[in-house]
Amino acid sequence: MQLNPEVGKHIYANYGAGFVTEPFKYEMKATLRVISQSYRLLQTLRNEYVVTIDDMGIPNPELSTDDSLEFLVRASKLTVKLMPKFEYVNVLRSWGAYIDKTTDGLPLVGWDPEFLEDIYYLVGFNDYGLSVGPSVADLASKEILSGVKEPSLDKYRVTRFF
Numbered sequence: 001m002q003l004n005p006e007v008g009k010h011i012y013a014n015y016g017a018g019f020v021t022e023p024f025k026y027e028m029k030a031t032l033r034v035i036s037q038s039y040r041l042l043q044t045l046r047n048e049y050v051v052t053i054d055d056m057g058i059p060n061p062e063l064s065t066d067d068s069l070e071f072l073v074r075a076s077k078l079t080v081k082l083m084p085k086f087e088y089v090n091v092l093r094s095w096g097a098y099i100d101k102t103t104d105g106l107p108l109v110g111w112d113p114e115f116l117e118d119i120y121y122l123v124g125f126n127d128y129g130l131s132v133g134p135s136v137a138d139l140a141s142k143e144i145l146s147g148v149k150e151p152s153l154d155k156y157r158v159t160r161f162f
Contacts (some may be wrong), residue, residue, distance in 0.1 A: 004115035010103045010161050011124055017071040018052035018086070019094035020044075021086075039078060048092070051075050068096045101126045107158040109140055110149070120144055121158055 016038075023046055038054035053075055072094055072127055080087045102108055102124035122140050125133050136153070143150045 002077040003157075004112050004119075007108070007112060007115075007121070007158055007161065011108065012101055012103075013098040014054065014101050015096065016052060016054045016066060016099050017075070017094065017096035018050060019072060019091045021049040021051075021073065022090045022092055024049060024086075024089050041079065043084070049086075049089070051079055053078075068094055071096060099126060099129070100124050104160075105133075106160075107136060107156050108158060109136060109153045110143070110158060112158045114159075114162065118148070 022033070025047060040052045040054075042050050044050060049122045053071065074093065076091075089129075100123050105126055107126075109120045120140070122137065125136075136156075139150045139153055141151065
């Protein structure tokens with residue numbers, strides 16, 4: 001069984017990583033986002049700080065997640081540059097993962113009517129898989145079980161690329 005190669009042109013993996021600091025009293029009113037670095041810093045209700053970088057810019061054709069130390073060094077330097085008070089804050093945990101993305105930034109949901117009727121795509125949630133993924137998965141499972149297309153998923157269909 002082979003997937004539609006045209007669809008594959010619109011899906012790619014991107015390495016992102018993040019870390020959480022110890023609780024630290026530093027009032028911040030909103031998420032700080034540095035677009036050019038795909039960098040985000042936000043404060044939790046427990047006064048921990050979460051730093052994420054969506055595109056590490058690290059060449060990695062093997063899709064290895066072994067570069068977590070390199071991420072910590074780069075992200076820590078950028079955080080301290082933006083907010084020098086973070087220089088001595090400890091990191092509690094960190095993670096790295098490949099995030100499936102699409103070329104237009106929207107998820108890809110549904111059957112590919114031009115290629116294989118028995119392949120259902122549910123991919124490309126970018127950075128929002130944990131937040132919108134469960135809702136879309138619920139709609140997709142109903143669609144798969146009933147065989148009836150869910151109209152609210154139409155803008156995410158494979159056919160938008162053709």
